[in-house]
Amino acid sequence: MKFEYLNPTRLVFGAGSLSRLGEMAGTYGKRALLVTGGGSVKRSGTFERARNSLADAGITVFECEGVEPNPRISSVKRGAATARDNACDLIVALGGGSVMDASKVIAAAVLYDGDPWDMIHHGQPQPHVPTEALPLITVPTLAATGSEMNCGAVISNAETREKSFVQAECLYPKVALLDPELTVTVPKDQTAYGVCDLITHITESYFNGTGDTPIQDRFAEGVILTAMEYGPKAIADGNDLNARAQVQWAATVALNGWLSAGSGSAGYPVHMIEHTVSAFHDITHAAGLAIINPAWMRFAAKSNTAKFVQFAQRIFGLDAKGSDDLDCASAGIDRFEAFLKSIGCPTRLSELGLDDRLIETYAKETLRIVHDENGLLPGRPAMSEADVVGVLRAAL
């Protein structure tokens, strides 16, 4: 194990925390850009509570609304322009992963004179790695991406049909304010997608890691078990505040670095492939993950059998004949896919109306955006274009 870890975000967790937004924000600025998505935070009254809390703390609020589910660089530019025009010194993200991701890049774009798209990986090398950003406070309104407590963001470019990411230390939020009460109005399907999203974040580092990382493995398994226990409860009864809290905490730790620190993850192949598919079709990110992840698992289990056997044993209590028992590994993947179906996620591309026409294009495009020095998609194992096509075909 050889690694570096840093996460300087202050976490404030608990029902009712939204009322502390102004107090938290006051430490960092006086003029806040409040970024939101499609309008549900206004309908639910959350927006007004957030704005009032900021106003009570003497903070002037400017708005950037309408960030899309797959947030676009055009929204980033619009938000950055509003922040600049009004001399904002603080960004507050109130919404889901897309709002938080857009807010991170807005926070950096305000202090960058070039084109904000320069900051997003889209073929090597990255033209501009951000090194400074306005202070950011994240207030997630659903449990899914974990964006609230990490330094990554995924942004789409509608013109070039690209969807890719940026990761930089300056993008860590100063404060992540997690109030599970805000998530009780999330509908069943979005709740299920959140559970799928967070589990997929975990399986990516779990299965693509170096192995011999016992603590990281136990952490990952613990969060998956918890998400599989409390996720269905939150879906069945949206007002179950304890289930909402457990799922939200699971989503945050799934991607704040605690599980992946030292795991030596070689890459995030499922996410990389999904990004391409959703760049072409604007599908819900977690629906894409639910479809691609089990297909990828069946591919990866052939060469990394022992880890998939461990997964089958510790998550589903299955018996194995040995660490090379591919039948046990496969049975674990079947059980995982069945869980995704049981909470209402699609597990085939055809369920989204997609067929095989563009499969080669998705694969080529995925590898164009991210590849190692051998031209392969990083992961365990690294994937050729044919491997990606094979996984996508298996997911038809």
Added chain:
Amino acid sequence: MKFEYLNPTRLVFGAGSLSRLGEMAGTYGKRALLVTGGGSVKRSGTFERARNSLADAGITVFECEGVEPNPRISSVKRGAATARDNACDLIVALGGGSVMDASKVIAAAVLYDGDPWDMIHHGQPQPHVPTEALPLITVPTLAATGSEMNCGAVISNAETREKSFVQAECLYPKVALLDPELTVTVPKDQTAYGVCDLITHITESYFNGTGDTPIQDRFAEGVILTAMEYGPKAIADGNDLNARAQVQWAATVALNGWLSAGSGSAGYPVHMIEHTVSAFHDITHAAGLAIINPAWMRFAAKSNTAKFVQFAQRIFGLDAKGSDDLDCASAGIDRFEAFLKSIGCPTRLSELGLDDRLIETYAKETLRIVHDENGLLPGRPAMSEADVVGVLRAAL
């Protein structure tokens, strides 16, 4: 779950990391006070490698050596005076928990004009809560206290026979540099004590928590299982670098807040009791913990049975008749005590030559230093003086 969490320490982990000390230190200062303990870092050559790495980065090094195993406030004062006299702008701790704890308080004492003992809790209220400190880099040479990546320190006062703690955000190290190679020379007994120390840190928050914290429980159990698997390997073969690395990682996450965030721990009763006993007899901290923890567990299991049943099931795979199965809970505690014995820890006060003469004094003194509004020692359950006496008698 309602909590706040922050840990801004940058972690650099891996065999060979010591060579990066200068590079890391250069970000924070030009004149470093290098704090060490009893001399083993000089005999092993680690001190010279650290000093050279700092010198190569253009940093002038001043020394504070001879910090005691239970670090004294007198050493803190001596270190702070050296740092002030030489206008140090950075503290580097190279040693075990005592060196790191002393270094934290030195870092704050340099910037505080009053008596540094003001900063240590010793009866309410605390005269001075530190709010600023020089930047600190920790380089642990053994895996035990987890002090490398938290903001707490425990300091003793030989004159007043007090041993107590301070916790403040300004005491977080800027960098924790963990090089498992530095721990291969740690003798068997100290390695075992480190394993006991780290597990006790975990059991304190695990058993004194609010319950219904499934993720925190899984994390805690995962680290305990790992420490029980790799600890004996590191004891059996000190040169097993992977075992050393796993134990070191376990010690760090045991007390960096990841396991306790949101667990709602009511207190650290085992530590509080041990602090008093070792303030009187200068015993090895972890030896005291190995003795007091099983005795405390038997006391606490009577009222918090379900959690001890979970421990017995998940750590030792024991079967339970139900969550109120005190026999199962007790069997788990027996197995835990047997593990401590198996790695060479004492489990009775008599093994350290201590008898019952001062038991009432220890109990009174423990409660004088830390008590809740009802005069009880915080924990689950809160303890009266008679409860503390009972636990200590059971540990004779």
